[in-house]
Amino acid sequence: AQSVTQLDSHVSVSEGTPVLLRCNYSSSYSPSLFWYVQHPNKGLQLLLKYTSAATLVKGINGFEAEFKKSETSFHLTKPSAHMSDAAEYFCVVSENDSWGKLQFGAGTQVVVTP
């Protein structure tokens, strides 16, 4: 069975400061891990994905995440927040034998203040 826990339901950062969104996962098999972003009234957009290649994954819009198997974590970071980063972020896990079924975390709401 697979599951994912996002440790923060709400994160508030100032524009220009670093962003850290925490995610821990549980998986019986080798997982694939994703971060998606959802802006209000828009579809989910893939930020980045880990599929057993490099453990440090770079995504779009300056985001990156590091897969740490020993800590079962896949935290998302960005060095400098932009106002346009305000959105809901979902950490997602998929097991390689689950025919593509995704398990979503509860989400983290990011607020960026000027």
Place this chain on the structure above:
Amino acid sequence: GAVVSQHPSWVICKSGTSVKIECRSLDFQATTMFWYRQFPKQSLMLMATSNEGSKATYEQGVEKDKFLINHASLTLSTLTVTSAHPEDSSFYICSARILTAEEQFFGPGTRLTVL
């Protein structure tokens, strides 16, 4: 990039009526499509997985007779909410996947309000 569309983007209906939501992959053939439900301020919950030409696989707790899914072609899947009730009001999101890819491409969602 791969684009998935949904129609309609929002719909309001009376209690007891049925509503059909379409999900289309516009520039690729989707071997598998997924339907999710998202309540306000909550995460996405997978409802069902559908493969082209076969019956959908529903997640535990999802009524297959209430949420009818048809995946008649490699570019179209439909979700019909039958005899809708106010508690069915939600945001319904579809996604599509190519057989050889891990990634799912998501539609923009359909907001259903049942009065």
